[in-house]
Amino acid sequence: MRILFLFTFIFGAQLFAQDDLFSLLDDDSSLQEVSAIFKGTRVINGQSVELPAKGVLQFVIEHRFGTLNSGAYELWGIDQSTMRMSLDYGLFDGLAIGVARNSFQKTFEASLKTSLLKQKRTSGSPISITAYAATFLNSFRWVKPERENLFSSRLSYAYQLMLARKFNQSLSLQLTPSYIHRNLVETKAMNNDYMAMGIGGRYKITKRVSFNAEYFYQFNRPVEDFTNSLSLGFDIETGGHVFQLHITNSQGMFERAFIGETTGKWSEGDIYFGFNISRVFTLSRD
Amino acid sequence: MKKIFIISLLLSASQVMAQRYMTRNAEVYFLSDTPAIEVVEATNKQVGAVIDLSNGAIAFQIQMRAFHFKIALMEEHFNENYVESEVYPKATFRGSFMALPNDLSQENNLIVKGSMDFHGVQKEMEIPVRLQMKDGALVAESNFVLFCSDFGIKIPKLVADKLANEIQVVVKATLNEIQ
Numbered sequence: 001m002r003i004l005f006l007f008t009f010i011f012g013a014q015l016f017a018q019d020d021l022f023s024l025l026d027d028d029s030s031l032q033e034v035s036a037i038f039k040g041t042r043v044i045n046g047q048s049v050e051l052p053a054k055g056v057l058q059f060v061i062e063h064r065f066g067t068l069n070s071g072a073y074e075l076w077g078i079d080q081s082t083m084r085m086s087l088d089y090g091l092f093d094g095l096a097i098g099v100a101r102n103s104f105q106k107t108f109e110a111s112l113k114t115s116l117l118k119q120k121r122t123s124g125s126p127i128s129i130t131a132y133a134a135t136f137l138n139s140f141r142w143v144k145p146e147r148e149n150l151f152s153s154r155l156s157y158a159y160q161l162m163l164a165r166k167f168n169q170s171l172s173l174q175l176t177p178s179y180i181h182r183n184l185v186e187t188k189a190m191n192n193d194y195m196a197m198g199i200g201g202r203y204k205i206t207k208r209v210s211f212n213a214e215y216f217y218q219f220n221r222p223v224e225d226f227t228n229s230l231s232l233g234f235d236i237e238t239g240g241h242v243f244q245l246h247i248t249n250s251q252g253m254f255e256r257a258f259i260g261e262t263t264g265k266w267s268e269g270d271i272y273f274g275f276n277i278s279r280v281f282t283l284s285r286d
Numbered sequence: 287m288k289k290i291f292i293i294s295l296l297l298s299a300s301q302v303m304a305q306r307y308m309t310r311n312a313e314v315y316f317l318s319d320t321p322a323i324e325v326v327e328a329t330n331k332q333v334g335a336v337i338d339l340s341n342g343a344i345a346f347q348i349q350m351r352a353f354h355f356k357i358a359l360m361e362e363h364f365n366e367n368y369v370e371s372e373v374y375p376k377a378t379f380r381g382s383f384m385a386l387p388n389d390l391s392q393e394n395n396l397i398v399k400g401s402m403d404f405h406g407v408q409k410e411m412e413i414p415v416r417l418q419m420k421d422g423a424l425v426a427e428s429n430f431v432l433f434c435s436d437f438g439i440k441i442p443k444l445v446a447d448k449l450a451n452e453i454q455v456v457v458k459a460t461l462n463e464i465q
Contacts, residue, residue: 021306021336021338021343021344021345021380022336022345022347022378022380024306024308024336024464025308025334025335025336025345026310026334027347027376028349029349029351029375029376032349032351032352032371032375033351034372035351035361035362035365035366035371035372036362036365053358053359054358055358056358056359121372121375166372168372169370169372169373207366207367208367238444239363239444239445239448240359280358280359282356282357282358282359
């Protein structure tokens with residue numbers, strides 16, 4: 001009996017002392033922010049919750065070729081392409097500004113993106129929220145120079161909220177309520193304002209490759225000529241670059257164009273092959 | 287019998303409590319030394335450490351997300367592709383000093399033997415530690431080497447010239463007595 005007591009005392013105390021050391025240290029891993037809900041700042045066409053870190057300049061080149069159904073003569077669309085170039089810079093942690101130029105409708109872009117909430121590992125916020133606002137300037141020559149043309153007629157705007165959750169290492173999903181305003185529309189049948197809901201996600205196939213999909217459903221659709229945007233693609237990460245290869249029924253690469261003015265129909269093979277290449281440069285570090 | 291047990295338990299418990307030193311701000315720095323222009327290095331200043339002088343026990347707890355890099359993309363790759371902090375949010379080391387001298391007023395070069403739990407792999411290690419008592423605080427410093435391959439961290443061939451398998455680790459901790 002005595003020996004048993006002594007035995008449990010000696011070994012019990014020693015074990016107790018070991019585990020107790022860890023109990024003195026707080027384990028705050030549940031409150032850690034999750035990293036990289038998406039690889040890039042775009043899911044495919046639309047913005048993701050991610051934005052460049054402070055002091056990081058991101059250069060993105062995007063191409064959308066012609067439709068796959070344009071046949072061998074056009075090399076299934078490769079002969080035609082539209083492009084977008086953008087520069088985004090992280091001014092502070094959670095605030096980025098950007099400028100871009102689209103060859104589609106010769107559109108200039110200025111944007112602001114800010115992180116409102118960050119998803120935590122197990123306790124705390126279950127989602128990340130980012131807000132995005134962009135102004136688009138159509139710089140086409142006036143179709144009718146003889147009439148009175150206002151500068152404001154060239155402008156349109158997009159406002160979006162990105163609500164995303166990283167469910168596990170592989171799966172992230174995002175909802176993107178969007179509001180778009182055009183100062184001038186082409187016909188009376190079109191609305192100046194419209195709302196849309198985007199749903200997108202990524203599934204990592206390997207550590208460096210993921211499958212992405214994205215769909216924008218447009219409410220109060222003005223005319224039947226336009227369709228909803230659906231895009232499927234892959235993200236491939238190679239160190240400082242992220243390559244995104246995809247097929248989509250949208251030729252425009254900015255929000256007003258792909259959410260509201262998509263004309264391609266998947267059912268008729270109006271599918272554009274395209275890619276985004278992003279490269280980051282760390283300009284300031286501290 | 288019962289009395290003796292309780293008395294001895296109380297005695298030993300009070301002794302244990304009196305000799306514990308702790309910090310939540312120990313520093314762990316690591317470097318992957320390669321000829322690449324952008325060396326991979328990071329610092330974590332929120333490391334928890336406890337040393338119990340009564341029995342020589344030592345414990346470290348390292349949150350992976352608290353490692354900060356000068357380059358944000360490196361930090362993302364570290365968390366996403368290498369240490370997988372989503373699945374393995376922390377690393378721990380628990381062990382004890384092989385021989386703990388009574389006099390710690392001078393710097394002592396000691397060996398700690400214990401188990402490193404990192405990236406889901408447990409490995410027995412012997413780590414050199416310099417230990418000294420300075421102004422009532424216990425100062426522990428260590429330099430040692432870890433191999434990524436020992437802990438199931440794969441380095442793709444594509445980045446083999448930028449990221450070494452051999453990782454140099456520097457630990458600095460100033461622990462204060464728990465009152």
